[in-house]
Amino acid sequence: QVQLVESGGGSVQAGGSLTLSCVTSYTYGRYCWAWFRQVPGKEREGVATMGGNGNIYYADSVKGRFTVSRDNAKNTVHLHLNNLSLGDTAMYYCAADKSPCAVAGGVLQDPDYWGQGTQVTVSA
Numbered sequence: 001q002v003q004l005v006e007s008g009g010g011s012v013q014a015g016g017s018l019t020l021s022c023v024t025s026y027t028y029g030r031y032c033w034a035w036f037r038q039v040p041g042k043e044r045e046g047v048a049t050m051g052g053n054g055n056i057y058y059a060d061s062v063k064g065r066f067t068v069s070r071d072n073a074k075n076t077v078h079l080h081l082n083n084l085s086l087g088d089t090a091m092y093y094c095a096a097d098k099s100p101c102a103v104a105g106g107v108l109q110d111p112d113y114w115g116q117g118t119q120v121t122v123s124a
Contacts, residue, residue, distance in 0.1 A: 001026070001113075005115055006092065010119075018080075018081045018120060020035070020080075024096065032097050033049070033094070034046060034096070035093070037090035037091065037092045038091050044093075045059060046059055055103075089121050089122045090120060091117040091119050092118050
């Protein structure tokens with residue numbers, strides 16, 4: 001069973017930056033990783049995906065501003081959020097699925113493992 005624990009969320013002014021971290025409990029085998037976000041009342045949005053083949057995908061809304069990276073030694077996946085805007089306010093979730101995994105439109109499909117989420121709030 002893979003456990004994911006996110007951290008790093010918080011409140012920041014527009015134009016600011018945050019780094020979210022997702023610590024995983026178990027990394028044996030190959031996994032795909034992804035970050036999603038959700039605002040109450042809206043559908044969950046795929047933000048960034050690291051496929052099992054190493055390819056990285058970003059939602060158009062965050063391209064050029066968000067970067068995903070992985071620290072294998074620390075079993076951690078990061079999401080670096082730069083130039084944040086009000087529209088980035090959401091609960092952010094880390095997700096994982098064992099490779100081979102399904103990626104459609106740059107979004108990891110039906111991941112088996114989810115973190116509890118970390119809130120990002122951007123103010124004017």
